[in-house]
Amino acid sequence: xxxxxxxxxxxxxxxxxxxxxxxxxxxxxxxxxxxxxxxxxxxxxxxxxxxxxxxxxxxxxxxxxxxxxxxxxxxxxxxxxxxxxxxxxxxxxxxxxxxxxxxxxxxxxxxxxxxxxxxxxxxxxxxxxxxxxxxxxxxxxxxxxxxxxxxxxxxxxxxxxxxxxxxxxxxxxxxxxxxxxxxxxxxxxxxxxxxxxxxxxxxxxxxxxxxxxxxxxxxxxxxxxxxxxxxxxxxxxxxxxxxxxxxxxxxxxxxxxxxxxxx
Numbered sequence: 001x002x003x004x005x006x007x008x009x010x011x012x013x014x015x016x017x018x019x020x021x022x023x024x025x026x027x028x029x030x031x032x033x034x035x036x037x038x039x040x041x042x043x044x045x046x047x048x049x050x051x052x053x054x055x056x057x058x059x060x061x062x063x064x065x066x067x068x069x070x071x072x073x074x075x076x077x078x079x080x081x082x083x084x085x086x087x088x089x090x091x092x093x094x095x096x097x098x099x100x101x102x103x104x105x106x107x108x109x110x111x112x113x114x115x116x117x118x119x120x121x122x123x124x125x126x127x128x129x130x131x132x133x134x135x136x137x138x139x140x141x142x143x144x145x146x147x148x149x150x151x152x153x154x155x156x157x158x159x160x161x162x163x164x165x166x167x168x169x170x171x172x173x174x175x176x177x178x179x180x181x182x183x184x185x186x187x188x189x190x191x192x193x194x195x196x197x198x199x200x201x202x203x204x205x206x207x208x209x210x211x212x213x214x215x216x217x218x219x220x221x222x223x224x225x226x227x228x229x230x231x232x233x234x235x236x237x238x239x240x241x242x243x244x245x246x247x248x249x250x251x252x253x254x255x256x257x258x259x260x261x262x263x
Contacts, residue, residue, distance in 0.1 A: 013185055019049035020080060020195065021188035027052065029072075031059040033079035034138055034152040041081060041140075041148055049192070050081040053184060060154060074158040075169070076180060080151045080191060086199055088145045092137075093241030094203055096123050097210045099135055099151050102194035104213060106187045107132065107155075110170055110178075118215035121234070121243050122256060125155070126215050129263065130168040132156055151191070157183065211237070222262035223247075225254070229262060 015021040023046070030036050033052040040046035056072035084095055100123035107117055107125060118126045125133040133155035140147045156162075156169035157178050170178060198206060211217060220233045223245065232247040242253040 013181055013188075015185045015188040015192075017049065017189055017192045018196075019047070020082075020192035021049060021051045021185070023047045023050040025050070025052045027054040029056040029058065030054045032057060032152075033060075033077055034136060034150050035059075037079040037081050037150045037152075038138070041150070046081045048081070048083055051078055051188065053078040057154075060152075071159045071161075076153070076155045076157055076184060076187065078153055078184065078187075080153075080188070082149045082151065082195060084146050084149055084195075084199070085142075086145075089139075089141045090240060091203075092139055092146065093122070093237075093239065094198060094206065095139075095146070095149060095151075096135070096137055096241065097206050098194040098198040099123065099137060099153075099191065100125070101206065101209055101213075102191040103133060103135065103153060103155070103187070105194065106183075106190040107170075109186060109190070110183070111173065117213070119210065119213050120215040120261070121237065122241060124215075127168055127173060130166055132168055132170070132173075153187070155187075207237075216261070224260040224262055225258065 013021060013024050025036070025040070027036065033054050036052045037046065037050065040050060040052070054077055057077045060077060087095060100119045103125055104117060104119055108114070111117065116128045120126045123135040124131055133153065136152040138150045138152070156167060157180060158171045159169045160172055170176070194206070214234065214237070217234050220231060223230050223232050230247050232245040234243060235246050235251065236244040238244060238253055242255055243259060244251055244253050245259065
């Protein structure tokens with residue numbers, strides 16, 4: 001394993017993996033782990049599974065162009081570099097499903113099996129109606145498919161105070177304080193397990209598992225579409241990742257910017 005740090009920190013990570021997390025860059029502070037990982041890729045310094053972890057992320061990015069805020073030293077913020085060249089560009093969402101399931105697998109090892117743990121489309125991790133973590137995957141495409149992927153993950157671990165009521169953390173749910181390196185090791189192992197499942201072609205098993213834990217799947221709830229509040233139920237997710245919702249007896253599909261969940 002190759003551990004590097006700009007602050008000469010000694011962070012002993014030894015995940016039981018083939019490649020994910022075998023090269024680790026642990027930074028005291030950075031703007032975004034995804035940005036740092038992208039720079040490593042551009043300089044050809046990132047091996048398959050290279051992982052960038054930081055104690056303090058000052059400009060983290062989330063889905064829909066949102067920022068990701070995390071208290072310094074209290075949460076897991078990391079990015080993993082993979083090269084899923086076996087995936088066509090049209091199948092990018094399969095990687096998103098695999099990563100989301102891996103994070104949920106990992107949370108389940110901490111909290112135990114709990115039906116309140118769900119994946120909110122496309123890949124946020126929820127406990128009941130509160131967000132525990134999020135994922136941002138940035139793919140570089142070639143003429144034949146995906147050239148590289150940077151998988152950014154932010155999970156609330158020890159933080160207890162949040163600026164929004166819809167956020168939570170492992171510490172808030174359990175009343176415990178967690179050692180971040182041990183959790184990071186376990187997360188990397190879960191990520192590689194699901195990635196290898198995807199690489200071996202078990203896409204239907206991944207899709208089935210994803211729908212089983214999808215937040216509000218086959219339940220009637222309120223959504224916002226084009227400024228209108230509508231009632232619908234999620235019935236499926238297309239291969240491209242579009243959300244299929246039944247509204248007024250008709251099936252409609254939506255991209256990420258086209259529909260919002262209402263409380």
